[in-house]
Amino acid sequence: xxxxSAQINPLPEKTIRTDRLILTPLTVAHAVPMFEGLRDAxxxxxxxxxxxxxxxxxxxxxxxxxxxxSPDGREVWLNWVIGIAGTPGLCGYVQFTVQxxxxxxxxxxxxxxxxxxxxxxxxxxxxxxxxxIAHFRLAHVDAEIDTRNAxxxxxxxxxxxARLRLVxxxxxxxxxxxxxxxxxxxxxxxxxxxxxx
Numbered sequence: 001x002x003x004x005s006a007q008i009n010p011l012p013e014k015t016i017r018t019d020r021l022i023l024t025p026l027t028v029a030h031a032v033p034m035f036e037g038l039r040d041a042x043x044x045x046x047x048x049x050x051x052x053x054x055x056x057x058x059x060x061x062x063x064x065x066x067x068x069x070s071p072d073g074r075e076v077w078l079n080w081v082i083g084i085a086g087t088p089g090l091c092g093y094v095q096f097t098v099q100x101x102x103x104x105x106x107x108x109x110x111x112x113x114x115x116x117x118x119x120x121x122x123x124x125x126x127x128x129x130x131x132x133i134a135h136f137r138l139a140h141v142d143a144e145i146d147t148r149n150a151x152x153x154x155x156x157x158x159x160x161x162a163r164l165r166l167v168x169x170x171x172x173x174x175x176x177x178x179x180x181x182x183x184x185x186x187x188x189x190x191x192x193x194x195x196x197x
Contacts (some may be wrong), residue, residue, distance in 0.1 A: 016080065018127045021120065023080035026093065027066055030081050031059035033090050037112035046146035048173035075099055078132060082111070082124045091115035094124045096132050096141070103139040105132060107185075122155055129159070133187050143183040144170075153181065161185045 016023035024030075035058055039051045052058040065079050076098040081090045092111035099105065107129065111121045129141060143161055145152045157163070161183035170180035 014131065016127050016131055017085075018123050020085055021123055021127070022083045022085055023094065023124060023128060024083060026062060026079035026081050028059050028062045030090070031055050031062050034058065034081060034093070037090065037092065037114075038110070040113045043110070043113055045174075046149040046152075046178070048171060048178075074101075076136075078128070080124070080128060082120060084115075084120075091120055092124070094121075094128050096128065098132065098136055098138070100136050103137065105136070105138055105141045107141050107143050116151075122158060125155070126159055129185065138187055140187060141185045143185070144180050145183065147179045147181050156183045156185070159185065 013025055015025065032055055035052065035055045038058065041051055044050060052061075065077055068077050069075060070077065076096075078096040078098060080094050082092045082094060083090050090112075092109065092115065094109040095107070097106045097108075107125060109121050109125050111124075132138065133141065141161075143152075143156045144167075145156065147153075147166070162185070164182045164184055167180040167182060169177055171178040
């Protein structure tokens with residue numbers, strides 16, 4: 001049996017800063033400032049999820065994520081909201097689902113429509129990636145992306161993720177079949193913290 005999350009999970013309370021971004025550990029209190037940005041239906045074109053119905057629904061999800069680990073203690077849930085230094089509001093989030101004893105993690109991110117094409121996703125993912133790999137001594141970090149999501153594919157490739165495989169018919173949602181391409185970032189590589197997409 002594995003150790004408790006308290007023994008393996010001191011990282012989530014850490015704020016991460018880059019040249020222009022502030023990544024703050026997610027809490028229930030972020031439900032209100034995040035809600036409007038997460039309501040854009042077009043942002044879910046390549047995701048099986050739908051926008052949240054109301055703030056209460058989002059807050060309930062954040063309450064679960066704020067525990068920072070799965071009920072069985074096998075996974076660590078790391079979630080940061082993304083802010084731009086010197087400006088109000090938030091512009092998205094980055095998350096890692098970590099399996100410490102398998103030395104691997106799965107990364108995902110979401111940048112609000114108004115803040116895309118500014119290099120924010122790349123900068124946020126790169127900064128968090130470095131912290132997560134170093135803290136948990138991971139062998140690799142995985143990314144699973146719908147093949148239609150060209151922007152996310154370009155992002156992970158620019159960060160040094162290696163393409164591993166194509167998974168046809170990985171999922172079906174919104175009336176269409178989703179094929180996925182799987183990538184992995186190996187710990188020997190060195191992510192770039194800044195730059196434009």
